[in-house]
Amino acid sequence: MATPKKTKAEQTAEIPWEELVKLKANNPEDMKKLRSYVNLLRQGYNRRIAEFKRKGIYSYAADAAKKSKVKNIPVSRLVKGMSPSRARNTLLSEFAKYQQFFQAKTSNIVGIREVNAEQDKRIFKDSTTRSTMTDDERETFWSLFEEFNSNAGITKTAYMTSSRIQQYIAEAQFSGGLDSAEGTENADEEDAKFAEKFGIERKYLDYDPIAESRLYNLYLAEFRMRKAEIEEQLGKVESDASDSPVFRGRRNY
Numbered sequence: 376m377a378t379p380k381k382t383k384a385e386q387t388a389e390i391p392w393e394e395l396v397k398l399k400a401n402n403p404e405d406m407k408k409l410r411s412y413v414n415l416l417r418q419g420y421n422r423r424i425a426e427f428k429r430k431g432i433y434s435y436a437a438d439a440a441k442k443s444k445v446k447n448i449p450v451s452r453l454v455k456g457m458s459p460s461r462a463r464n465t466l467l468s469e470f471a472k473y474q475q476f477f478q479a480k481t482s483n484i485v486g487i488r489e490v491n492a493e494q495d496k497r498i499f500k501d502s503t504t505r506s507t508m509t510d511d512e513r514e515t516f517w518s519l520f521e522e523f524n525s526n527a528g529i530t531k532t533a534y535m536t537s538s539r540i541q542q543y544i545a546e547a548q549f550s551g552g553l554d555s556a557e558g559t560e561n562a563d564e565e566d567a568k569f570a571e572k573f574g575i576e577r578k579y580l581d582y583d584p585i586a587e588s589r590l591y592n593l594y595l596a597e598f599r600m601r602k603a604e605i606e607e608q609l610g611k612v613e614s615d616a617s618d619s620p621v622f623r624g625r626r627n628y
Contacts, residue, residue: 379485384419387412388477395470400463409466410450416473417447423482433510434487435517436479442521445472497538498545505549512548519544519592528578529597534604543600547592566598575601 381389390412398405420440427434446453446469453469454462480486495507508516523529523540570577579594 382419384416384422384473385477387415387419388474392471395467398463400459406459406463406466409463409470410454413453413466413469413473414450416470416477417450420445420447420473420476423476426484430484431510432484432487433514433517434481435490436476436481438514438517439479440472440476443472443475445469445476494541498542516541516544516548519548519589519596522589523593523596526593529593530601532601532604534607535600539600539603540596543596543603544592546599547595566602569602569605570598573605575605 395409395412398409400406423434424437427437450466454465457465476482481490491507491513499506520541523544524531566577569575575598577594577598579591579598582588582591582594584591
């Protein structure tokens, strides 16, 4: 299959940063060029966002751009009343945010579908009841992932790689209502004994799994990862399990 032709916005996003910083605030031609770059990126960004909304597809890159507080307003308004130096810095900042969006794999439909398929295959490989997430579930999943990484109350270790965090968040997010009552009871009893033996706090018990599901799921994922890390150190699981199953025969989603 032929590689799709890059849009003007995608081409602009590939301009090396070293070239951009050479543009001078006191040079009208340089500033005109920088304004043009940011306008092209903004237009391309808005077209992508409109496409995602039209097709009802969640984009992690678009969500990240929003959280980066991209201004997304016409350049004329963006730098209105600013000194040349401040205008240059503002435009460079906006360029960087748009550039990060376009360089992300999930900034286009093809990339989103590829990433989603890879993620679903990894997360649901041991499931017999489901093989993918809905867009709403995926948006919640990535929101939990971001919150896990930024939550100061979560004890992070080198064991908690991005892949592992994703796996354990998925386990926490999709386990509710999918285990048998007996399986849940046995898992809780096992976790309680393990926590007591190794002095691990089960913070998730402080939160209601329904009313406070976000925090419950985050702290459940943290506990399960710390538990797995200790088990690995004790030789109960194989080492270097970056792609190992999370569900250990208990979860079935």
